[in-house]
Amino acid sequence: MENPESTFVKEMTYRASNQRRGHTEPTTPATNLNNAYRIIKEVLKRFRSREAEEKERANLVEQEEILLNKLKNGPRLKDLAIRPNIVTKRITGKRNNIHLSF
Numbered sequence: 001m002e003n004p005e006s007t008f009v010k011e012m013t014y015r016a017s018n019q020r021r022g023h024t025e026p027t028t029p030a031t032n033l034n035n036a037y038r039i040i041k042e043v044l045k046r047f048r049s050r051e052a053e054e055k056e057r058a059n060l061v062e063q064e065e066i067l068l069n070k071l072k073n074g075p076r077l078k079d080l081a082i083r084p085n086i087v088t089k090r091i092t093g094k095r096n097n098i099h100l101s102f
Contacts, residue, residue: 014033
């Protein structure tokens with residue numbers, strides 16, 4: 001079902017002005033195209049990251065809210081060491097924020 005009146009473009013050339021609107025310094029057309037290319041790539045990157053984030057959120061399972069034990073004499077974890085070590089000195093201690101959610 002091709003239209004016999006149709007015209008096909010084999011080659012197209014773009015030209016850009018050497019001055020920006022509102023600016024007096026001349027710019028090269030390549031700079032304009034490079035800026036447009038960079039902006040398009042940034043928009044594509046943001047779009048892809050947003051799509052990936054939405055896919056991850058779709059797979060998440062909703063969890064119950066964590067209830068923390070705020071009693072002073074409740075159960076505690078003694079001699080707790082955190083790894084990997086953020087600082088060179090070994091830090092041990094008691095943690096009393098044990099959650100009550102089961």
